[in-house]
Amino acid sequence: MFRYQYYMEAMRKRNPKALYPTGFESAIVGIKGKRFILSREKILKVLMRDGMTREEAREYHDFNIEGAYMGKYTPIYRH
Numbered sequence: 001m002f003r004y005q006y007y008m009e010a011m012r013k014r015n016p017k018a019l020y021p022t023g024f025e026s027a028i029v030g031i032k033g034k035r036f037i038l039s040r041e042k043i044l045k046v047l048m049r050d051g052m053t054r055e056e057a058r059e060y061h062d063f064n065i066e067g068a069y070m071g072k073y074t075p076i077y078r079h
């Protein structure tokens with residue numbers, strides 16, 4: 001089992017309403033309270049793997065992912 005799968009399973013029991021950006025499951029690195037913690041670096045790697053430059057990935061992440069408020073269960077992003 002991958003580490004992020006452990007966190008997802010634990011969160012299903014703790015807070016089934018917890019959110020994370022779709023497609024970035026592998027960037028989940030922990031749980032704080034009822035929210036997921038995601039690694040910014042892992043998100044950037046996924047975006048770059050999909051064809052973005054590091055600068056494009058950073059800009060996309062900052063505006064579209066970390067900048068998106070999804071309610072009280074919005075994930076925490078670790079830099």
